[in-house]
Amino acid sequence: MEEKKIPYKIYLDESEMPKQWYNLRADMKNKPAPLLNPGTLQPLKAEELAPIFCEELVAQELDEDTKFVDIPEEILDFYKMYRPSPLVRAYYLEKALGTPAKIYYKFEGNNTSGSHKLNSAIAQAYYAKKQGLKGVTTETGAGQWGTALSMACSYFGLDCKVYMVKCSYEQKPFRREVMRTYGADVTPSPSENTEIGKKILAEHPGTTGSLGCAISEAVEVATTNEGYRYVLGSVLNQVLLHQSIIGLETKKALDKYGIKPDIIIGCAGGGSNLGGLIAPFMGEKLRGEADYRIIAVEPASCPSFTRGKFAYDFADTGMICPLAKMYTLGSGFIPSANHAGGLRFHGMSSTLSQLYHDKYMEAIAVEQTAVFDAATQFARVEGILPAPESSHAIRVAIDEALKCKETGEEKTIVFGLTGTGYFDMYAYQSFNDGKMGDYIPTDEDLAVGFAGLPKVDI
16 A cells, blocks of 8 residues: 555544454453462452442453453443544654654544543442442552543542552642542542551651552552442453454454554553553464564563563562563562653452463563653654653664664564553653652562562462
């Protein structure tokens, strides 16, 4: 197909928006290992998860066989406010790099919450409302998930309690205030509000917090207050299911112009964006219908894939959540406060961990100064200030495009732009002032987290 026929932005019509989510696990030969009860170390049953999660979300979490799940009409109606989202050809970035590579990005920042997180937040809020609950609790790191969930809860008239990682709470006051504007109650974590929070503060005075800490607090509040359930913005199978709409739209837009990507790149913290973007492409790879090079990009300061262990671990620092088999740095690992972006979770989605373990994709860890250098370069030529999380993918997309410049290969690269960075100016200021540094944990640092891994013989 002639180059000139490919527009700068590829839009799908509203009628072309996917009406079903895709469950990647249905095509996996090696299924993710089951969640374990932290007390008995036996696979969890639906009735054991019901006090924590909404009933319908429990069913989605445990379903490994249903390939496609119908998206309820109320969720589809909400999606229409900002979906389908555009697939953008990065012509100006290509020109700036002088590369023969063709670069596309799926832009998920064109909604009020500013990120892809809204795709799952509205689904989880819908199921909570359908169940007749009073409200939900959650954690947030960079603040994108908390912002999205507070918006979704406002839409359905639900109470929303957010435990925000303390360093992000302090560094990102505007993100916090957006949540409060939507009606959410936002608490810096760890806090004195919960027994888990008090324990963590006693053991680690002055800690800047982690997602693992915030998860523990949110779960405690959900399970000790009638009419509440806990919801999570990443890692879980149900979240990857909801986020599959990103990849489904991406593939449909590419197919519309006969484009087949060679490389697909996504940032990876817990796995929501990466899992959603790659879902249909990985499905084709698993079924032997096509092949792609799929790259997960994570921060060098929180390197779950590249330096973690594939083992059962707690999803939270307080060790009250179910155990998941995943690439992990240990639930006690707390990223350095020097880490400016999100992607702070100590572990990775069980689904993505299994795919990585089976070598269906690769992982790269990048340092944050290189990430912000790529973010700045992208902003100057493409006109969007990217979220720090997305900028990890931008970094590797640029690197791969420059390799094409060296070799003369015309590869097609697709990456996920998860959202905008307009609430991340503290980090951008640090970079622009030359004060941002790179922290890479030593083997000794990681050993502390690994020492706390539970001993599971299954």
